[in-house]
Amino acid sequence: MAVTAVVNQKGGVGKTTVVLGLAAAAAARGRRALVVDLDPQANATTGLGVWEAQRTTASVLEAESPGALAAAVVPSAWPVDVLGRAPSVVPSSPVLAQREHQMATDVIGAQDRLAVAMEGLAGFDDVFVDCPPSLGLLTVNALFASDRVLIVAEPAAWSSDGVAQILRNVGRIADRRSGRPQVAGILVNRLGRTRDAAYWYEQLRQAHGDLVLSPAVRLRAAVAEAAAQSLPVHALTRDGAAEAAAEFDAISEVLDPAPVAAPPVAAPAEVVDLTGRLGAGGGLGDAVGGTGDRLDASALAAPAMVTTRWDH
Numbered sequence: 001m002a003v004t005a006v007v008n009q010k011g012g013v014g015k016t017t018v019v020l021g022l023a024a025a026a027a028a029r030g031r032r033a034l035v036v037d038l039d040p041q042a043n044a045t046t047g048l049g050v051w052e053a054q055r056t057t058a059s060v061l062e063a064e065s066p067g068a069l070a071a072a073v074v075p076s077a078w079p080v081d082v083l084g085r086a087p088s089v090v091p092s093s094p095v096l097a098q099r100e101h102q103m104a105t106d107v108i109g110a111q112d113r114l115a116v117a118m119e120g121l122a123g124f125d126d127v128f129v130d131c132p133p134s135l136g137l138l139t140v141n142a143l144f145a146s147d148r149v150l151i152v153a154e155p156a157a158w159s160s161d162g163v164a165q166i167l168r169n170v171g172r173i174a175d176r177r178s179g180r181p182q183v184a185g186i187l188v189n190r191l192g193r194t195r196d197a198a199y200w201y202e203q204l205r206q207a208h209g210d211l212v213l214s215p216a217v218r219l220r221a222a223v224a225e226a227a228a229q230s231l232p233v234h235a236l237t238r239d240g241a242a243e244a245a246a247e248f249d250a251i252s253e254v255l256d257p258a259p260v261a262a263p264p265v266a267a268p269a270e271v272v273d274l275t276g277r278l279g280a281g282g283g284l285g286d287a288v289g290g291t292g293d294r295l296d297a298s299a300l301a302a303p304a305m306v307t308t309r310w311d312h
């Protein structure tokens with residue numbers, strides 16, 4: 001299971017859209033996807049067709065009980081016939097904004113409440129955590145609970161500076177967590193066909209090199225329409241929907257090449273020490289490089305478990 005925090009402190013760049021697109025792509029590839037909505041705006045929750053929930057990320061974070069997240073998982077309302085399987089979701093609610101303020105006064109449990117709540121979570125191949133537009137405590141909790149971070153960026157003025165700031169924060173957390181989260185990459189979203197967009201896209205590539213994932217997700221009306229209809233873009237038939245779905249499918253394959261994650265390995269004797277391996281070749285070097293990562297032998301056979309952004 002890979003837990004991916006989808007972040008950018010800037011609003012409206014497409015974090016939620018990317019979470020929904022990647023959850024749809026993962027499900028279409030036979031992977032069991034879970035969306036954890038960590039934004040009080042709850043856009044991912046409604047995008048998945050969930051409007052009322054008994055348990056939410058707000059109640060989970062309040063409980064501060066190990067493993068509490070699992071009980072808050074509900075199925076999304078996305079049609080199963082399109083994707084083959086529908087993602088699940090831990091919904092959010094506006095109350096989460098108050099929870100962030102309360103957490104700020106907790107000197108012990110402020111940063112890792114989500115990590116504690118996610119302890120023992122099983123049954124999913126991909127967990128995507130949708131973060132609010134800030135680098136506040138909710139995003140910090142997502143980073144403390146994640147294996148990797150996906151930064152969503154717009155090809156717009158000063159976008160690159162914002163990404164650099166996120167990378168610094170991720171590096172500081174990774175220093176405290178034995179190299180986790182790793183940087184899965186920078187996904188450029190809302191790439192239009194203007195010269196301006198091409199210029200800022202190029203600036204991002206020059207500044208961050210191989211960390212910029214390919215393909216980018218283009219600006220298309222179908223993407224916005226899917227969210228507005230609480231449907232996966234894969235379910236739409238209008239112009240541009242199939243192309244947008246293909247972009248998310250391609251990114252999903254870059255992040256997790258195997259259609260379905262490998263089953264767990266039984267024998268502890270097969271554990272292989274991959275010290276240093278995951279950190280090699282990344283554009284961030286020491287800041288977020290993996291040290292001391294241990295993966296099981298099945299992971300070696302299954303690219304989904306070991307092929308991270310560092311391998312490309």
Ligand SMILES: Nc1ncnc2c1ncn2[C@@H]1O[C@H](COP(=O)(O)OP(=O)(O)OP(=O)(O)O)[C@@H](O)[C@H]1O
Nearest residue numbers: 011012013014015016017133190218219220223224
């Ligand atoms: N590739 C795209 N093509 C067209 N519209 C898009 C695309 N990506 C996002 N949008 C639209 O842009 C708006 C902002 O996207 P989204 O809500 O995903 O951003 P966000 O980063 O999650 O915002 P926030 O920071 O408020 O959580 C939405 O109306 C969404 O439908």
Ligand SMILES: [Mg+2]
Nearest residue numbers: 015016039043
């Ligand atoms: Mg959002």
